[in-house]
Amino acid sequence: MGKRNPNGYGCVTKLRGNRSRPWCVKVTIYDAEGHAKQTPIGYAETEEKANILLAQYNNNPWNIDREKVTLLDLYHRWEKIKLPKLGKSSQSCLRSAFKHCSKYYGMKYRNIRSYHMQESIDNCGCGYATQGHIKSLWGHLDEFAFEIDLIDKMYSQITTSPPASETSRTPFTTEQIDAIWEIKDQPYVDTILIFLYTGFRIEELLTMTVDQVNLDEWYFQGGIKSASGKNRIVPIHDRIKPLVKNLVNQGNTYLFSYDGKKFNATTYRNNVWYKVLEQIAPGKTPHEARHTFETFLDDAKGNRKCIDMLMGHKSKDVGNRVYNHKTLDQLRETIALLK
Numbered sequence: 001m002g003k004r005n006p007n008g009y010g011c012v013t014k015l016r017g018n019r020s021r022p023w024c025v026k027v028t029i030y031d032a033e034g035h036a037k038q039t040p041i042g043y044a045e046t047e048e049k050a051n052i053l054l055a056q057y058n059n060n061p062w063n064i065d066r067e068k069v070t071l072l073d074l075y076h077r078w079e080k081i082k083l084p085k086l087g088k089s090s091q092s093c094l095r096s097a098f099k100h101c102s103k104y105y106g107m108k109y110r111n112i113r114s115y116h117m118q119e120s121i122d123n124c125g126c127g128y129a130t131q132g133h134i135k136s137l138w139g140h141l142d143e144f145a146f147e148i149d150l151i152d153k154m155y156s157q158i159t160t161s162p163p164a165s166e167t168s169r170t171p172f173t174t175e176q177i178d179a180i181w182e183i184k185d186q187p188y189v190d191t192i193l194i195f196l197y198t199g200f201r202i203e204e205l206l207t208m209t210v211d212q213v214n215l216d217e218w219y220f221q222g223g224i225k226s227a228s229g230k231n232r233i234v235p236i237h238d239r240i241k242p243l244v245k246n247l248v249n250q251g252n253t254y255l256f257s258y259d260g261k262k263f264n265a266t267t268y269r270n271n272v273w274y275k276v277l278e279q280i281a282p283g284k285t286p287h288e289a290r291h292t293f294e295t296f297l298d299d300a301k302g303n304r305k306c307i308d309m310l311m312g313h314k315s316k317d318v319g320n321r322v323y324n325h326k327t328l329d330q331l332r333e334t335i336a337l338l339k
Helices: 047-059 071-081 088-104 114-122 128-147 174-182 189-196 202-206 238-248 265-276 286-299 304-311 325-335
Strands: 011-014 023-030 036-044 219-222 232-235
Touching: 011 047, 023 047, 036 047, 071 088, 071 128, 088 114, 088 128, 088 265, 114 128, 174 189, 189 202, 189 238, 189 265, 189 286, 202 265, 232 304, 232 325, 286 304, 304 325
Parallel strands: none
Antiparallel strands: 011 023, 023 036, 219 232
């Protein structure tokens, strides 16, 4: 009995009939839904040559026939090799972006041009953020395709996506915030209020564990994006203390939890944020809650150094960012300006 190939490696089979190349090399290809399908990628005169062909494919599958690699083929290979090296948030955004490219799944990648890519960006039916993610995905795929000699020119470099317009980031109004407080006892409304009163980014709050919440001295310690933003201290505003305490006392690992587990950013946006705010502030994003936090503090004449520290922004006045008792008191005074 011959040695069995490892799972996912592929196989060599002999076809019936009188053929010049009877040995067929098959590999497993996955479609957009993740369903596996055995697909022929070449034929050979002898079993030995067929096994060499299969080995070459597994070493670099695109050496077989560059003309036959579809967008879907390339994406699945890139998803396996390159995507895990990116951050969790980026992985989620790029996976979602790929759904907007479905029109071109079966198209040979070498035939895809910038106008195809641009069409998927322009006609996705979503805002500037999603359009930016689609453009980014094409860039990642092009770089990978170029790296493995699948293409000679990266057409993604001449695609464009709209920047965030100044009007697209507007703070919540006082009336909108009051309306959210009126429904504070409904599921997950407390999480939206915590966004508004802390200024944290979505990935910072969704990954925050209850161990990062100090209920003795009433502050959060979190932040993940930059040297200025990591492990920053944000005092807990008096008005949200009961909400925070209740979440901590639920006994979950993460402050925001869905069935006891950490929220996925996409799930949170679609199943919580947009649903809750549909009647009160439609279209408002978690980042606009952060923008609201900063705007309200600035309008209240808050100390600029303290606002920068709360936001995790780099400031010339921050110095070595030592959180002594005086600094904590100043941060608490600044947070208290949110009326």
